[in-house]
Amino acid sequence: MSKICVGVDIGGTTVKIGIFTTEGEIVRKWEIPTRKEEKGSHILEDVAESVLSITEEEQYKKEDMIGIGIGVPGPVVNEKKVLQCVNLGWENVEVANIMKDLTGIDNIKVGNDANVAALGEMWKGGGEGYHSIVMVTLGTGVGGGIIIDGKILTGSNGAAGEIGHITVNPIEEDACNCGKHGCLEQYASATGIVKETKRALHKTDKNTVLTQAEHISAKTIFDAAKQEDEFAVEMVEHLGYYLGFALGSIAQVVDPEAFVIGGGVSKAGDILVNAIAKYYDKYVMKALKGKEFRLATLGNDAGIYGSAKLILD
Amino acid sequence: MSKICVGVDIGGTTVKIGIFTTEGEIVRKWEIPTRKEEKGSHILEDVAESVLSITEEEQYKKEDMIGIGIGVPGPVVNEKKVLQCVNLGWENVEVANIMKDLTGIDNIKVGNDANVAALGEMWKGGGEGYHSIVMVTLGTGVGGGIIIDGKILTGSNGAAGEIGHITVNPIEEDACNCGKHGCLEQYASATGIVKETKRALHKTDKNTVLTQAEHISAKTIFDAAKQEDEFAVEMVEHLGYYLGFALGSIAQVVDPEAFVIGGGVSKAGDILVNAIAKYYDKYVMKALKGKEFRLATLGNDAGIYGSAKLILD
Numbered sequence: 001m002s003k004i005c006v007g008v009d010i011g012g013t014t015v016k017i018g019i020f021t022t023e024g025e026i027v028r029k030w031e032i033p034t035r036k037e038e039k040g041s042h043i044l045e046d047v048a049e050s051v052l053s054i055t056e057e058e059q060y061k062k063e064d065m066i067g068i069g070i071g072v073p074g075p076v077v078n079e080k081k082v083l084q085c086v087n088l089g090w091e092n093v094e095v096a097n098i099m100k101d102l103t104g105i106d107n108i109k110v111g112n113d114a115n116v117a118a119l120g121e122m123w124k125g126g127g128e129g130y131h132s133i134v135m136v137t138l139g140t141g142v143g144g145g146i147i148i149d150g151k152i153l154t155g156s157n158g159a160a161g162e163i164g165h166i167t168v169n170p171i172e173e174d175a176c177n178c179g180k181h182g183c184l185e186q187y188a189s190a191t192g193i194v195k196e197t198k199r200a201l202h203k204t205d206k207n208t209v210l211t212q213a214e215h216i217s218a219k220t221i222f223d224a225a226k227q228e229d230e231f232a233v234e235m236v237e238h239l240g241y242y243l244g245f246a247l248g249s250i251a252q253v254v255d256p257e258a259f260v261i262g263g264g265v266s267k268a269g270d271i272l273v274n275a276i277a278k279y280y281d282k283y284v285m286k287a288l289k290g291k292e293f294r295l296a297t298l299g300n301d302a303g304i305y306g307s308a309k310l311i312l313d
Numbered sequence: 314m315s316k317i318c319v320g321v322d323i324g325g326t327t328v329k330i331g332i333f334t335t336e337g338e339i340v341r342k343w344e345i346p347t348r349k350e351e352k353g354s355h356i357l358e359d360v361a362e363s364v365l366s367i368t369e370e371e372q373y374k375k376e377d378m379i380g381i382g383i384g385v386p387g388p389v390v391n392e393k394k395v396l397q398c399v400n401l402g403w404e405n406v407e408v409a410n411i412m413k414d415l416t417g418i419d420n421i422k423v424g425n426d427a428n429v430a431a432l433g434e435m436w437k438g439g440g441e442g443y444h445s446i447v448m449v450t451l452g453t454g455v456g457g458g459i460i461i462d463g464k465i466l467t468g469s470n471g472a473a474g475e476i477g478h479i480t481v482n483p484i485e486e487d488a489c490n491c492g493k494h495g496c497l498e499q500y501a502s503a504t505g506i507v508k509e510t511k512r513a514l515h516k517t518d519k520n521t522v523l524t525q526a527e528h529i530s531a532k533t534i535f536d537a538a539k540q541e542d543e544f545a546v547e548m549v550e551h552l553g554y555y556l557g558f559a560l561g562s563i564a565q566v567v568d569p570e571a572f573v574i575g576g577g578v579s580k581a582g583d584i585l586v587n588a589i590a591k592y593y594d595k596y597v598m599k600a601l602k603g604k605e606f607r608l609a610t611l612g613n614d615a616g617i618y619g620s621a622k623l624i625l626d
Contacts, residue, residue, distance in 0.1 A: 075600065132468075132469050146566065146567075148461070148466065153461065153567065154568075155445075155567060155568025155569075156445050156568050156569060156570040157568055157600050157601070158568070158600075159564075159565075159568040159598070159600045159601055160566065160567050160568040161566065162565050162568075162598060162600075162601075163565055163566060165565055165597075165598040166561075166562045166565045166566070167558065167561060167562065167596045170558065170596075178598045178599070179598075179599070180595075180596070180597075180598065245480065245483065246562075248479075248480060249479045249480065249559075249562045249563075249566075250562075250566050251472075252472075252475050252476055252478055252479045253459065253473065253474065253476060253479070253562075253563050253566045253567060254459075254466065254468060254473050254566060254567070255467075255468025255469050255470055255471070255472040255473040255475075256468075256469060257469040282493075283480045283483075283493070284478075284493075285472070285475060285478045285491045285492075285493065286491070286492070287388065287470050287471075287472045287475075288470070288472055288475075
């Protein structure tokens with residue numbers, strides 16, 4: 001039987017787990033609930049138990065498993081320890097050591113969930129074929145992960161790639177969840193897009209289908225723009241401007257081969273990518289123009305792929 | 314006799330060269346003119362000849378030399394080849410291979426001059442003790458170099474760390490030398506600071522010593538600000554805002570341990586660093602606040618130190 005590794009992605013509601021061969025093929029994937037009671041102190045026990053019982057069920061021996069990679073929703077140092085996971089109730093958790101004790105597996109590596117998802121997309125997703133990418137996840141918030149020469153850029157406090165909190169509008173009066181003003185997340189998250197659209201609706205005298213919409217979501221806005229609703233098209237441009245501006249600054253810093261756009265908002269597809277690319281080119285020097293913009297393809301599985309890749313590197 | 318390596322820094326006017334022991338002590342440093350005629354085709358010959366004759370004069374044998382590091386003013390790929398050096402007349406020059414042929418030394422490594430200077434400052438200058446720094450050089454232009462875990466961040470086209478062309482003011486009407494509008498370099502280079510000050514002088518009704526100044530330079534502005542000239546203080550704040558804004562975005566991307574500020578403008582000292590740090594903290598999330606800001610200490614020698622370090626790594 002071939003050797004395997006396990007990729008784990010710990011989220012606020014569920015933990016996703018996958019078994020991969022060392023050639024990178026997924027063998028089985030499943031989920032368990034995230035038990036957040038008692039400051040999340042049982043989460044790693046649950047993960048260890050589930051990993052050991054399912055690998056046994058699949059008839060792998062312990063010596064077949066070369067390691068376990070774990071993505072966690074917080075800043076990670078030395079691929080071992082997470083400083084804080086607000087969603088899980090964790091503070092300074094020695095994830096690698098604890099999992100080693102619980103499973104008897106020596107090779108445990110830990111990464112931040114957004115970074116690990118970026119690694120997964122580079123390996124088997126929208127960034128396949130590249131070695132240096134910037135991944136942008138447009139969901140409830142705006143997350144990011146930066147991969148340089150195949151490795152996660154972690155940063156000295158685990159805060160590299162926190163691109164949702166790049167300031168893109170220094171004169172914004174509303175505050176971001178982080179306390180700053182004018183963060184990318186305020187304009188480019190699913191909630192931000194809707195908020196900006198509602199703000200603009202109050203001021204516009206354009207006829208738009210969005211005035212009649214019962215409920216405005218990022219999807220209704222993109223759908224209207226695809227139908228050439230003039231106001232909705234303006235809102236997509238507005239979003240493209242902020243994302244293009246931020247990704248332009250990022251390119252001036254790290255010069256990646258490509259950008260990969262993921263998260264729920266990225267379901268809008270080409271209309272989104274084209275809006276970003278248009279403004280991006282305005283904000284970068286000549287050598288950086290014309291970068292590739294790809295859509296993410298792994299969806300919620302990016303994390304388990306990337307966690308497994310931590311072990312296979 | 315101990316082993317040595319050589320650091321070379323090729324500039325538009327002079328080539329700086331240094332001999333270093335493998336322990337990192339500088340043995341001797343000197344300069345030769347940069348011969349730019351015939352598309353700079355004699356520059357590397359001159360460097361090779363000078364390196365060989367001076368090392369011989371110092372009584373080192375060829376087998377004592379473990380390698381030559383070379384900094385060049387253009388984008389470098391694979392530590393070997395430079396794509397373009399406008400100042401030297403170079404296009405696609407295989408610097409490493411040519412120097413290998415000219416000197417018989419196998420271990421030749423090439424880096425971009427700004428990146429190599431950053432490496433030098435991390436090794437023996439203002440960034441000593443750190444492993445991940447962002448260096449900002451405020452001179453005629455604004456250059457940058459990013460070091461992550463002791464290694465230069467090059468980027469996929471050798472354009473990483475080109476932070477002088479991060480857009481910091483998207484509504485700027487004047488164009489930067491690069492063709493874009495509102496680049497950091499337009500506000501934070503020595504020429505940019507003077508230009509902004511002259512622009513503001515036309516509009517202010519404040520009394521300022523700068524109205525009487527025969528010639529306004531970055532130095533006269535900082536000197537006036539140190540004397541608490543209200544208008545000059547405002548101009549320093551204006552500069553601090555743009556630099557703080559840009560360095561904030563950079564920190565959100567790479568999360569360095571520290572920033573090192575160099576170039577002629579950095580002679581202003583603490584007044585400059587304090588202005589940058591004040592605005593920087595406004596534009597970063599909590600985990601990134603309070604980073605160290607250091608002044609560069611190696612001056613024009615940063616390049617030879619960093620080039621030598623390319624070999625010693």
